[in-house]
Amino acid sequence: MEKVNLSEKFNLFKELWTPKIVGELNGQYVKLAKTKGEFVWHKHDTEDEFFLVVNGTLTIKLRDKDIHLDPGEFLIVPKGVEHKPVSENEAHVLVFEPKSTKHTGDVESEITVKKFDWI
Amino acid sequence: MEKVNLSEKFNLFKELWTPKIVGELNGQYVKLAKTKGEFVWHKHDTEDEFFLVVNGTLTIKLRDKDIHLDPGEFLIVPKGVEHKPVSENEAHVLVFEPKSTKHTGDVESEITVKKFDWI
Numbered sequence: 001m002e003k004v005n006l007s008e009k010f011n012l013f014k015e016l017w018t019p020k021i022v023g024e025l026n027g028q029y030v031k032l033a034k035t036k037g038e039f040v041w042h043k044h045d046t047e048d049e050f051f052l053v054v055n056g057t058l059t060i061k062l063r064d065k066d067i068h069l070d071p072g073e074f075l076i077v078p079k080g081v082e083h084k085p086v087s088e089n090e091a092h093v094l095v096f097e098p099k100s101t102k103h104t105g106d107v108e109s110e111i112t113v114k115k116f117d118w119i
Numbered sequence: 120m121e122k123v124n125l126s127e128k129f130n131l132f133k134e135l136w137t138p139k140i141v142g143e144l145n146g147q148y149v150k151l152a153k154t155k156g157e158f159v160w161h162k163h164d165t166e167d168e169f170f171l172v173v174n175g176t177l178t179i180k181l182r183d184k185d186i187h188l189d190p191g192e193f194l195i196v197p198k199g200v201e202h203k204p205v206s207e208n209e210a211h212v213l214v215f216e217p218k219s220t221k222h223t224g225d226v227e228s229e230i231t232v233k234k235f236d237w238i
Contacts, residue, residue, distance in 0.1 A: 001181070001200070006191045025167035025195045026217055028145060048144035052213075054191070062120070072125045072173070076144045081120070094171075096215060098145055 006032065006054055010092050012119045017111050019095055019103070020119040031095040031116065035087040042105035043082045049097045050076050056091030060084075125151065125173055129211050131238045136230050138214055138222070139238040150214040150235065154206040161224035162201045166217045169195050175210030179203070 009022050009032055016036050023030035035058055051060065052074040060067045060075055061084040067075055077083050103113045123141050128151055132139055135155050142149035154177055170179065171193040179186045179194050180203040186194055196202050222232045 001186070001194070001197065003186050003188055003192050003194045005189075006193070023169065023193070023195050025169055025197075025215070026147065028147065030169065030193070030195075050142065050144055050149065067120070067122050069122055070124075073122050074125070074142065074149070075120070075122045076142050076149075078120065078144075096144070 004030075006092075006094065009119055010034070010054070016090075018113055019116055021116050022119060024099070028096060028098050029101075029116070031097070032119075033093045033095055034090060035085055035093055036090040037087065039085040040104055040107055040109045040111065041082055041084045042107040044079055044097075044101055044105045046079055047098045047101040048076055048078050049095065049101065050074060051085070052094040052096075054092040054094055056087060056089055058091045058093055059086045059088075061086055123149075125211075125213065128238055129153070129173070135209075137232055138235055140235050141238060143218070147215060147217050148220075148235070150216070151238075152212045152214055153209060154204055154212055155209040156206065158204040159223055159226055159228045159230065160201055160203045161226040163198055163216075163220055163224045165198055166220045167195055167197050168220065169193060169213075169215035170204070171213040171215075173211040173213055175206060175208055177210045177212055178205045178207075180205055 019031035019033040053069040058069045138150035138152040172188040
C-alpha cells in the first residue's frame with residue numbers, strides 16, 4: 001500500500017489522450033490523462049465517468065452545451081451521454097471509471113487505446 | 120449535469136470529520152471532508168476507500184506504518200485494513216467510496232455520521 005503523488009505520475013508520460021492507470025478500487029480504475037486538441041464523440045452505455053482537472057483546462061462538449069473545467073473542478077458524465085473532451089492547451093486530468101470502460105466507447109478511432117497501462 | 124468546483128464546495132461547510140456528498144457515479148459517492156485532529160481506528164470489511172488531499176496534510180495511520188499525504192497525493196485503503204486518519208492542522212480531502220460505506224466502519228463513536236448530506 002503506497003501513496004500516489006499526482007505530479008510525479010504525470011511526469012512519467014507524455015502521450016496525449018492515453019490514460020494511465022494509477023490506482024484500483026471497488027472495480028474502478030483511477031487514471032491520469034494528458035489532453036490537448038480534440039477527442040472523439042463517444043458514450044459509454046453502462047459506465048459513469050468522473051473527470052477532475054488537475055492542471056490546465058478541459059472542455060467537455062455535450063450535445064446541448066459545453067462545460068468548461070478549470071483546475072479543481074470535476075464533472076461526472078452519466079452513462080449513455082454522448083461527450084467529446086477538448087483541450088485548447090495541454091491539461092492534466094484525473095479520471096475515475098469502472099474497469100470495464102472502453103476508451104472511446106462504441107466508437108473505434110485511430111486514437112483508441114485498447115489496453116491501459118499501469119504507471 | 121453540472122460541474123463541481125471543489126473550493127466552492129469546501130466553503131459551504133465547516134464541520135470536521137463530517138464528509139459531504141458532492142457526486143455519485145457507479146454506486147460510489149464522491150465526498151469532501153475537512154479533517155483536523157484524530158479520527159478513530161476503523162475498517163470497512165467490503166469497501167476500498169480513496170483519499171486525495173486537496174489542501175493541508177493528512178496522515179493515514181495503519182497498524183504497521185504511517186502514510187503522510189500532501190496536497191496532490193492520494194492513498195487507497197483496501198477493504199479490511201484498519202486505519203486511522205489524523206491531521207495536525209486542518210486538511211481538505213476528497214474521498215471516493217461505495218455508497219454502502221459506513222463512516223466509522225463497524226465502530227460506533229461520538230463522531231460517527233449515520234447519514235451523509237449532499238451539498
